[in-house]
Amino acid sequence: MTISAPTVERSTRASLAGSVVGLAVLAAIIAAPWWAERASQRLLIEFLYTLALAQMWNLLAGYGGLLSVGQQGFVGLGGYCLVVLGLQMGLNPFLIVPLAGVVTAIVAVPTGALLFRLRGAYFAVSTWVVAEVLRLLVANTASVGGGSGTSITQTVRGIPAWWRESTTLWIALALGAGATLAVYFLLRSRHGLALTAVRDSEAAAESLGVSVDRVKWYVYLASAAGCGMAGALIFITKLRIAPEAAFSLDWTATMFFIVIIGGIGTIEGPIVGALIYFVLRELLSDYGSGYMIVLGGVAVVFMLWIPRGVWGLISSRLDLHFFPVQRRVRNLDDKEMRS
């Protein structure tokens, strides 16, 4: 029997197929301004920024164990960057998207310092309180339009319609695919080990040298920045902003719904969840408020009986991993590992 040194490898057959399909989908979306109708482009934009939001909430709650119901605070803040940096300071709206990420991450430093003093349900409730405080601050600031909001059409004036819509799509793609890939490369790295360890057992992670508090901080700041950037993009597409809409709890509820039905704590989960969410929404769009009841019902069913979500079901049955984050050991001189 020859014994060769064990080695570690990462890719799976599904991941190779997945990256081919993924590249094809990316190419198709980049080219969408030349082949897709306006309505489908708008739907695509909405899908992509919703995916970005869901990935951020998944990172926060699924990996960091930080159950936030206040991410709308950062979405709203990102949106209001358009008012201050665009409408008032005259910056290009597309340039504001990354800047909004910086602004929200900076705001997240003091809010995080406050929130990290709390645990569990107290943390969750307080994230909502923080978001409400941000909303009230904005609603009471007359210079940004106060409670009734303001039009931000002025910020995109002078940009030709085709360019405006195409650039919006490309940025939405950069956010949706970027959030997904960022989480993927994070998980593959050394830091991914720490993040997954914190997800599975905080006590053991800490005892093995992982600074759990530091991991949570990074996750919180990254998620704030992601939601802020998505918020700026969202209101470029809407061209009108008001505190009620910008700081609406619906943003977080949507993230929550998508991540729960898709599969919390996985990269594929938010993608699958976002697809299901958009299909349900298109199917049920004629039923008005009945649609919200169905969505709520679906979420309850998943939380009770399918807590690992659709992707959790699929991946555990088929051992399928499109995003290979797992380290598989090869060349073990034993039959057992070939399972």
Place this chain on the structure above:
Amino acid sequence: MRLLELDGVSKSYGALKVTNDVSFALDKGEALGIIGPNGAGKTTLFNLVTGNVRPDAGTVAFNGRDVTGLSAAQRCHLGIGRSYQVPHPFGGMTVFENVLVGATFGAGHSERAGTPVAFEALRRTGLLAKANRLAGALPLLDRKRLELARALATEPDLLLLDEIAGGLTEHEVATLIEVIQEIRAEGTSIIWIEHIVHALLAVVDRLLVISFGSKLMEGEPAQVMASPEVQEIYLGIAVE
């Protein structure tokens, strides 16, 4: 040379004093066994050493440095490794990845440099063949081995073992004793909480008896086991 020194350490949860003014010390290379009835506060004492719990009073010094204010992760970096009585595997990660966490974040290696360290820890604990299994799918014995493997991968100077032999068969206990003796022979100091006294006596130089949160007795194992107080405690446990 002193490795660990606890001085007047106390911890209460409400009115319940779980650790009451406990002082003891451990030299480099020494192996100390801790015994005592269930609920005596043995695991809390471990948590105070590792930093999972902070004391209300007293100090913990490691390698001549006061570590009372340091977090568990910081103490792990300094060389305190532990296993949990109730295993806490990272269920969604493979066995190899579980151990790699200790080798990278605990011992401070890069992922590449930590990989052989992880393999060595897996080999010693007999888990190498199961390296690709999801830790959440392991049976209890393997979970206990994984606790030991992860702690070893942090390359500790002091290894704290919390009832690592509990629930194992005689044969498995014998294998475990060999592994622990080997670890010790390499210079790692050990503190071991265990109800399986013969396993403990095969390894330790000294015994510490804890009862109702206080240190009841400390000394040479045979003498401690022969003392009337300990006989009483252990007859009590045998009857349970």
